[in-house]
Amino acid sequence: MLSRLSIGLRTALAAGLAALLLLGGGAWWLRGHMYDAQLQATDAEAKYQAREIARGFTHGQQFAGSDLLPYIILDKDGQLVSLGGPLATQHLTGLLPPPAPPRAPENWQPAGGRITIGPTGPTAADHYSGRTFTAMGSWSMYYRAADTSGPTKPLLGPITVYVLATPFAAEASLRTVDAVLLAGVPAAALLVALVAWATTSRALRPVEAIRAELAEIGEHRLDRRVPVPRSGDEISRMARTTNATLDRLERSAVQQQRFVADASHELRSPIAALRTNLEVSLAHPERTDWPAATREALTSVERLQQLTEDLLFLARNTHPATAGQPTIVDLSAVLRELADQYRPVLDARLTLRVDVPEAVLVHGSRIPLHRLVRNLLDNAQRYAEEEIVLATRQAGHRCLLEVRDDGPGVPPAEHERIFEPFTRLDEARSRDAGGSGLGLAITADIATRHGGTVRVAPSQRGARFVLELPAAVRHGPAEPPGQDGHKALRAFPEV
Known part of the structure; x- marks a missing residue:
């Protein structure tokens, strides 16, 4: 089916498909690279926020703001102390991540855990509800409460701060880039196909002109020549080669016509002489010198035979x-x-x-x-x-x-x-x-x-x-001459 399409359309389809595959693969790589880069940036931000929250909590400071990542604080026994950031209106379901191990350094980093968020009421953030996040970027340090009269139980010993590295920023960047890629990749592939079709069609336009001219050149119109583009590329060289071939064909046709005309003219003379001799002899048999007439006819036949042999010799392809x-x-x-x-x-x-x-x-x-x-x-x-x-x-x-x-x-x-x-x-x-x-x-x-x-x-x-x-160098005796020069030849190695 594809073989029936024009070269321009086949080239456009091939170029468009190749562009679609390359651009699609590149878009997939770009999407994944952006997602991974955004996650890495979120991880770094979570680690930094964990240190700052732990340090501030030690000095009795509370952090609040919509730009904070969600975090939790555990006491030394692994009990929940506080939820912060967007988790203030949420509750946790499932198991909590473990607290920092005893004698852990202040810059202790956990391997990470899984935190599941559940809604507490109608004000719960829908994009947190029911989702599971990885707890990363934690920090551990000692906190000793100075005031034990407050409603909150004083803490003695180490606390553990977990900041949840959410994929929301990465997902938001993907939503932005996906809209561009879904529309841009097919559009770019289509543009490549159109450019390939236009370029190929323009490049093949001289070929079509050459084909049309060759179709017009017939047996009796060998004087015509195909147009030669001025580009100097392969097509122009093909056109010049075609014209050179047409020159040789025209010369060959002229020589053949001349050869046939000359051969016909040369054959006409002995045939006419032979016919005249026979007609005169038959018209007046009683006055004909038959031996002389026969010799004249034989002479004409010999001339015809020699002329025919010469013509066959020149027309023979091998020798x-x-x-x-x-x-x-x-x-x-x-x-x-x-x-x-x-x-x-x-x-x-x-x-x-x-x-x-x-x-x-x-x-x-x-x-x-x-x-x-x-x-x-x-x-x-x-x-x-x-x-x-x-x-x-x-x-x-x-x-x-x-x-x-x-x-x-x-x-x-x-x-x-x-x-x-x-x-x-x-x-x-x-x-x-x-x-x-x-x-x-x-x-x-x-x-x-x-x-x-x-x-x-x-x-x-x-x-x-x-x-x-x-000249030849002899590696053996030369061929001995025969009486008539037509004796079989002895072979010698070629020099």
Whole structure:
């Protein structure tokens, strides 16, 4: 039930309940402390009054007044001699407290006794009638009567004075404070709950604005952003983080839309060529060169298959380079192997030069690294005029791989954009109708998955692509190259 309430109401209820418990406990402690303090003050007053009454009675003085505490005087035999103070119109019921023991010092203090007061008539004080009090603060001293002709029997020997410490003052103070506490504690708890509700509601107002704005943001409205409070607190940081997430979502959506549009455009060309070829062949079967038509159709299908594989590679969430046991790959061996594969199929005008040391070791997987270098070689082969250079070396904790050509090069403004999917330069479109524009995007993806980078470096002539990968320390033999570069890999411990 409480979970269905708003955060403001739940916070207000929790704060009000906590305040009620704390204030109630504090009020109970304060009440008891005041009562005990008042009783202690009454005890001290009773002791002082007992000394003064005993001292005055010894000298024949009688004390009277409405401000005196009730007291009784006993003779040496424990018989009642006199009642004083508010007890003048009262009588005692029950047993009297004992007299002072023989040879007791004048400052003798009893352990206290119980005195029960009973009314003597209609003038009896109601707040004394029928109540029992503790006799405290007594004093004992000797009294010898000088006048034996009076109506009162002369006293010889010690007398005992008992002053009753009444709780009336303590009870009166409690009645005063109880009225304040009974009204003040619930009122204070209610005030705390209201303040908590108002504060929480005000603090959550920006959250509600953020929620409302997020509810309005749909698939086609990713350009909107949530309001950022000026407070600089956690909510404003959450709003900035939300806007940053929306920025990434918008960029991802734009890239996805562009990717889908470009992929559709690239797939349309081979599909259209294949359909046209088949329609013409079927429309004029007697004039169709079926072997040639079949080769053209096969070429279109191969292009479709390669384009589909490239798209699946870019859309895949995981990659062999990031799965399984880490391996060590020798880049020098990869370059020599690919050079041996490319030399027989290169144009006669092109020269492939390899400049590699004995071994350059990196962590990764041979299959994607083969594809990375192959993509760079394919790109250089398209634009090179006379020479392609493959080189690799180790510089500290990094391994560098370069693929250079002497072609037209890449304009500086295109150095970053050329690694985006389906990006092809104008000259590339005229020189290479079969390119899909995904090779360099796949190259950048493989480099990133291996913890490295690929970039277009400055060059005096042609294009110069530089790949940087973390170097590996070999704890065993490097993975032997296979004939096609796709042989199973041997695992090495990660450095």
